[in-house]
Amino acid sequence: MEKQQIDHAIVYHHPGSTKRTVRTILSAAIFTGACAYFLGTAVDLSIPQVAQPVDAGYKEGNFTWRKCYDKYECSTFAVPIDYRNSSSDKFNLALIRLKATKSASKGVLFVNPGGPGGSGVGLVLKAGEILSKHGDGYYDIIGFDPRGMGESNTIRCFDDGTESKFFTANRRTMLSPGDNPANHAAFLEAQAKQCISKSDFLPYVSTASVARDLDALRDAFGQELTNYWGFSYGTFLGATYINMFPDRVGRVILDGITDPRQFSGDIIEWIKASLVHTEDGIDEFGAACEAAGPEKCALAHRDLALAFDGKHYVAPTIRYYLNHLINHPLLLSNVSPQDVVLQIDVANAFFLSLYKVAQWPAMAKAFAEAIQSSTGNGLYNIINQKEDERCPLVEKYSIGATPVFCIDSSHDKHPDAKSFLKGVEEASDVSPLAAGLLGTEMLQCLYWEVVPSERYDGLWNHKTKNKVLLVGVTGDPITPAESAEALEVLMEGSGVFHKHHGWGHCSFGQPSKCTSKVIRDYFVDGKLPEKGSECPMEDQPFELIPSLQSFSDNGLTYQDLSVLADAVHSAQRRMQ
Numbered sequence: 001m002e003k004q005q006i007d008h009a010i011v012y013h014h015p016g017s018t019k020r021t022v023r024t025i026l027s028a029a030i031f032t033g034a035c036a037y038f039l040g041t042a043v044d045l046s047i048p049q050v051a052q053p054v055d056a057g058y059k060e061g062n063f064t065w066r067k068c069y070d071k072y073e074c075s076t077f078a079v080p081i082d083y084r085n086s087s088s089d090k091f092n093l094a095l096i097r098l099k100a101t102k103s104a105s106k107g108v109l110f111v112n113p114g115g116p117g118g119s120g121v122g123l124v125l126k127a128g129e130i131l132s133k134h135g136d137g138y139y140d141i142i143g144f145d146p147r148g149m150g151e152s153n154t155i156r157c158f159d160d161g162t163e164s165k166f167f168t169a170n171r172r173t174m175l176s177p178g179d180n181p182a183n184h185a186a187f188l189e190a191q192a193k194q195c196i197s198k199s200d201f202l203p204y205v206s207t208a209s210v211a212r213d214l215d216a217l218r219d220a221f222g223q224e225l226t227n228y229w230g231f232s233y234g235t236f237l238g239a240t241y242i243n244m245f246p247d248r249v250g251r252v253i254l255d256g257i258t259d260p261r262q263f264s265g266d267i268i269e270w271i272k273a274s275l276v277h278t279e280d281g282i283d284e285f286g287a288a289c290e291a292a293g294p295e296k297c298a299l300a301h302r303d304l305a306l307a308f309d310g311k312h313y314v315a316p317t318i319r320y321y322l323n324h325l326i327n328h329p330l331l332l333s334n335v336s337p338q339d340v341v342l343q344i345d346v347a348n349a350f351f352l353s354l355y356k357v358a359q360w361p362a363m364a365k366a367f368a369e370a371i372q373s374s375t376g377n378g379l380y381n382i383i384n385q386k387e388d389e390r391c392p393l394v395e396k397y398s399i400g401a402t403p404v405f406c407i408d409s410s411h412d413k414h415p416d417a418k419s420f421l422k423g424v425e426e427a428s429d430v431s432p433l434a435a436g437l438l439g440t441e442m443l444q445c446l447y448w449e450v451v452p453s454e455r456y457d458g459l460w461n462h463k464t465k466n467k468v469l470l471v472g473v474t475g476d477p478i479t480p481a482e483s484a485e486a487l488e489v490l491m492e493g494s495g496v497f498h499k500h501h502g503w504g505h506c507s508f509g510q511p512s513k514c515t516s517k518v519i520r521d522y523f524v525d526g527k528l529p530e531k532g533s534e535c536p537m538e539d540q541p542f543e544l545i546p547s548l549q550s551f552s553d554n555g556l557t558y559q560d561l562s563v564l565a566d567a568v569h570s571a572q573r574r575m576q
């Protein structure tokens, strides 16, 4: 099993006849949409073939690079599966590079989109040039798929897609309100058992091991220091790295910070701390919608109001309607095949729409349609568009975030389903919308009986060679600015917190020229903002100011930031 999985990746990454097939499909499909490259990994690579070099690539330092996806270069890099074992087998990490456009290169910049398990290759493929522009083109942008994920020897729980689909058909990894928790827990337990029986890699994918990979990559690239930009979970990888290798810290930005103490601690506490502004996001969605009016927000019609709290009607209507859907699932009109829209999927889609302010008008429109006509077409399209937008380089039957999340956290405080679900209920006081979505999925960790080969859960105050930029967004629905502020305190002088006022997840959920300049100045000139640095909101949700369409200073456009947001958010698929 283990051997076979490694072979798959070798076939994919080595030039050969299979590769030709992949290429052909890629170039045929690349015009059909941003996700088309996913077809490349959908090709059945189960039969290893004799390599017939199509593009032998060229050797440079420790890597053999070959052209890929038009303007990029791809390579692989072997790292020990078990760093404690000198004769360990290797993981083959998939790498992608977009070279610096300036000849006076400042070296390499590694990026990680979060997840956990999100594909760095996918991120660079979708937004490499935009990441590059943030550093004025001075950096080689390097994306890598973390071990066991994406194209880096993906952990598979099932032998094939059919088996996986059969197992998961019509089941959600999240518990629908009103459904039987015991059935749900049994399903998650079965899934965990299945994964554990199928893969020998599970103990080796903790964030500590990924941090070692990052340092091995730094070394292999001949870099004395590590430059890194991590988003969301990528900030936990960053916090782990800078504390395991403090002398190797170059220019590091952590954007959309999760508190590392909670991420490496109790899951329920992590959920509570992560969701402190999620409900504020719904309130802001509503208030901004009302202020913008019906031209810009379809829910700004009083005759669509289902609830009123004495001051506002849009946010109360959204909450009322999400509750109503629990017992009133929607059907579609005028489509075949017919399908249903369930509350759990709408709630999840609404939560994810809080990640990016530019998605709010479409979400408001879909809600307005559903309320008005009692059909779920608009919501269905958003839910399914979400699926497509995820562009997974990871095949559907791989497991995504679970292996990392479950072995990085601790489960002593809520050791059984009953106490865990009670904890989720408590967390629902913080966010009725999102606590259940996250918690009933992460319940799986109770059944994830895997002992990590290594785990890092502090200290977080190592003195780093260079100071780190910590970006937090005031209204972030999953990584609130409070966590960034807390990390600044924890780091005792090794990090500077920059407060970005706005909504959405990470600094581009609702971008500003001001913050994009802070990031540019740090990457290009090594200039950190003053302590207490803040950037104001430059536009209002539902009312994007036209002047913001151009971020002229470093060639970034508003559209660029929007593409970057989609690229990062889509890589952050939660367990599914």
Ligand SMILES: *[C@@H]1O[C@H](CO)[C@@H](O)[C@H](O)[C@H]1NC(C)=O
Residues within 6 Å of the ligand: 085, 086, 087, 088, 089
């Ligand atoms: C080290 O790795 C080798 C190769 O996979 C394996 O045979 C051996 O059992 C491992 N040793 C330990 C102590 O895990």
Ligand SMILES: *[C@@H]1O[C@H](CO)[C@@H](O)[C@H](O)[C@H]1NC(C)=O
Residues within 6 Å of the ligand: 060, 061, 062, 219, 220, 221, 222, 223
């Ligand atoms: C290749 O890797 C070695 C060890 O990892 C490192 O010392 C060396 O600098 C690298 N070579 C180049 C050209 O980057």
